[in-house]
Amino acid sequence: MNTLAQTLFNGMALGSVYALVALGFCLVFKASGAVNFAHGSLLLLGGYLVAVLHEPLGFAGALAVAAAGTAAAAAVEALVLRRVARANGPAVPTILTIGVDILLLTELARRIGGDVLGTGDPWGAEVLTIGGVTVAQARFYSLLAAALLVGAFLAAFRWTGWGLSMRAYSSDAEAAALMGVRGDRLRMSAWLLAGALAAVAAVFLAAFPGTGIDRTTGQIALAAFPAAVLGGLGSVGGALLGSVVVGMAEALATGYQQQLSGLGSGLAEVVPYAVMVLILIVRPQGLLGAKESTRV
Amino acid sequence: MTALHDVSLSVPAGGIVTMLGANGAGKSTLLRAVSGTLPLHSGSASGGRVAFGGVTLTGRPAADVVAAGVVQVPEGRRVFAGLSVADNLKAGRLGVRARGREDARRATAEVYELFPVLAERRGQAAGLLSGGEQQMLAIGRALMARPRLLLLDEPSLGLAPLVVARIAEVVRHINAQGTGVLLVEQNAALALELADHAYVLDVGRIRLEGPAAELSRSDEVRRLYLGERPEGDDEPTSDDEETASVAPLGRWSR
Numbered sequence: 001m002n003t004l005a006q007t008l009f010n011g012m013a014l015g016s017v018y019a020l021v022a023l024g025f026c027l028v029f030k031a032s033g034a035v036n037f038a039h040g041s042l043l044l045l046g047g048y049l050v051a052v053l054h055e056p057l058g059f060a061g062a063l064a065v066a067a068a069g070t071a072a073a074a075a076v077e078a079l080v081l082r083r084v085a086r087a088n089g090p091a092v093p094t095i096l097t098i099g100v101d102i103l104l105l106t107e108l109a110r111r112i113g114g115d116v117l118g119t120g121d122p123w124g125a126e127v128l129t130i131g132g133v134t135v136a137q138a139r140f141y142s143l144l145a146a147a148l149l150v151g152a153f154l155a156a157f158r159w160t161g162w163g164l165s166m167r168a169y170s171s172d173a174e175a176a177a178l179m180g181v182r183g184d185r186l187r188m189s190a191w192l193l194a195g196a197l198a199a200v201a202a203v204f205l206a207a208f209p210g211t212g213i214d215r216t217t218g219q220i221a222l223a224a225f226p227a228a229v230l231g232g233l234g235s236v237g238g239a240l241l242g243s244v245v246v247g248m249a250e251a252l253a254t255g256y257q258q259q260l261s262g263l264g265s266g267l268a269e270v271v272p273y274a275v276m277v278l279i280l281i282v283r284p285q286g287l288l289g290a291k292e293s294t295r296v
Numbered sequence: 297m298t299a300l301h302d303v304s305l306s307v308p309a310g311g312i313v314t315m316l317g318a319n320g321a322g323k324s325t326l327l328r329a330v331s332g333t334l335p336l337h338s339g340s341a342s343g344g345r346v347a348f349g350g351v352t353l354t355g356r357p358a359a360d361v362v363a364a365g366v367v368q369v370p371e372g373r374r375v376f377a378g379l380s381v382a383d384n385l386k387a388g389r390l391g392v393r394a395r396g397r398e399d400a401r402r403a404t405a406e407v408y409e410l411f412p413v414l415a416e417r418r419g420q421a422a423g424l425l426s427g428g429e430q431q432m433l434a435i436g437r438a439l440m441a442r443p444r445l446l447l448l449d450e451p452s453l454g455l456a457p458l459v460v461a462r463i464a465e466v467v468r469h470i471n472a473q474g475t476g477v478l479l480v481e482q483n484a485a486l487a488l489e490l491a492d493h494a495y496v497l498d499v500g501r502i503r504l505e506g507p508a509a510e511l512s513r514s515d516e517v518r519r520l521y522l523g524e525r526p527e528g529d530d531e532p533t534s535d536d537e538e539t540a541s542v543a544p545l546g547r548w549s550r
Contacts, residue, residue: 161390168376168387174336175374180362180391180441 005133007255008248013139015247016146019240020201021224022231023153024194026239028074030170031190032081034093035233038101039198039225040218042077044108046070046199047119047206047213054120062120063203067196073104074195075188082187109215116212125208138207145204149197150240157236162189170234223250223269226276232289241287245279246272298342299325300500307445307478312471314479314487314508316521317497323480324371326497327449330478331368332358348445362391365444369451371480373434377423381414384422384433388440400440407436410466428459435466445476452483464490484521488512496521 021043028036036042049066050059057065077100081093126137157163169176169186177183198221205220206213227246231238253260253268260267279287299322307313317323328334329341330353346353351364376384385407389400408415411432417425422433431451438446448467452460460483467490471477481487487508488494494511496504504511511517 164383164387165390167379167383168390171376171378172374174333175370175376176387176390177333177336177358178331178362178368178370178374179387179389179437180359181387182357182359 002133003255005131006135007251009133009135010139010255011248011251012244013135013143013247014251015227015244016143016150017201017204018221018224018227018247019150019243020146020197020204021221022228022239022243023150023236024197025225025228026231026234026236027166027190027194028078029228029234030166030236031187032078032093033090034081034097036077036194037094037097038077038104039194040221041101041104041108042070042074042195043198043202043205043221044213044215044218045073045104046195047202047217048108048112048117050119050199050203051117051206051213054118059120059122063199066202067199070199071192071195074191074198078188078191082184105215105218108218112213112215114215116214117206118212119203119206121203121207123207136208138204138209142204142207145200149200153193154236162186166190223272226272230276230279230286232286235286235288238286238288245287246275249275298500299339300329303344303497303500303502305495305502307476308493309444310471310474310476311493312467312477312479312491314481314491314494315497316481316484316487316494316517318482320499321497322500323497324449327368327447327478327480330361330366331447332356332361333368359391362441362443363393365442366447367391367438367441367443367445368447369434369438369449371449371453373427373430375422375425375430375433375437377421379422380419381422381425381433382418384437385414385418385440388437392441399442403440403442407439410439410469411436428455428462431455431459431463432466435463435470439470443475445478446470448477448479450480450482452481452486460486484512484517488517488522 021039025036025039028034028039046066046069049069050062053062053065077097080100081096084092084096121138123136123138123141127134128137128140157166165176165181165186168179169181169183173183201221201224202213202217205217223246224243227242228239229242230245231240231242249271250268253271257265257267283289303322303326305313305315305326315323315326325334325339328337328339329344330346332353332355334340341355344354348361348364348366353361353364353366376387379387385404386400389403392400408418413429414433414436417429422430425433435448435451451463451467455463464486467477467479477490479487479491488511489508491508494504494506494508495502496511496517504514504516506514512522
């Protein structure tokens, strides 16, 4: 029973971190129509900045600067993509993101080398015991922080002019332009937000029981990619739901490792993709993917 | 490819001007040049000038054109299908700076008064409305910004005759409130009946222009755009019948 409760909590916590990453994927896809394969490297950049800066600036200061720096990097990527986007359809910018990913990852891997960098987060290896269930304090706070950030985002998406612009623009870019929506600024805002969220996610991915930032942190974050896809790429609700599904699946595979040992070790790393494939076979548009709601 | 050559067109303040032309005549290109959406179609203006009032709009982004008071209702309605009717109308004010909530509320009330069907369906997804209702929504959405000049691109396209007649009524009503209208149409009978002044665009050049009443009597227009035979009888039946077919409706209800 305790194992189950603990596993479910870990699944939610992991899912909440994935949600921050998947939301970034989803926003960028809505705004630019491209799948950003460099998102994991942007996340690694955010984590790296926190790791390097937390000593001079303190954790909070480092996180703020890292979020801004990652957002800026995402904005630069958006500018590069913009030059090729209009003429070439969605495939070319998406391929370009793979190039950006390789460049960014190579440089970060060169700087990080074989090290595992601490982020100086305030939670350390503390644990909390809630109702007989022991969980890492960092996971509790990651759940809290993600809930706040996602909640704030959803409120803005639903009720502000920015959110309406975003929804209108992703529905019909030209009609939105005719209503006075400035597509360039809107696209940029989506990329900036995606970058900042990735930096926050990096901190939580590195925190206990994670070991810190290393050169593979970006790849771990890519589990958020199947989350965004299985939820229905371009659907905000789908990205969030998909993140929980993937987080849960991964936590269950980890928590019941012994019982599942017949499938070999390392199942947790494969499970997000397996779940994605299974769900897409049943629902090709993803859990909450765009249904055709147009009457002809 | 150049779609337009030496086309010069003007809409007097508060007037209704129509531009006729067959498919591929360059009508959409001309509207895009005005509304600043040419870049979205990988196009650009290599020369010429677009101005509204005293403001030069040549090459300005679409948002600046909206801010200047020129709003286009796109061809094919292009409502935001997944958004509710109410959100579609709100989206019509995304290009409006300043002018507070009070003005937004008044604009919404006016649109709902003009199109009561939209008020009834304000919570529905716009994609589920009928074609006529979507056209009403597209026009209402544009009116939310309180344009001084409304660009209408083929508002009658694909709609039943009765609905077309009601749209004509709505255009008259909007114009009577002091909004200038540039109406681009393939339905020449409708357009010439609504407009004060008309231009005929043919393969990127203005072929004819003049007062709408005069053009609707010209043999060339009648033959090419009103579907009459050249040797046909000269009685002005066509015009009169068209006028009579427009029901004297105050507003659109269903």
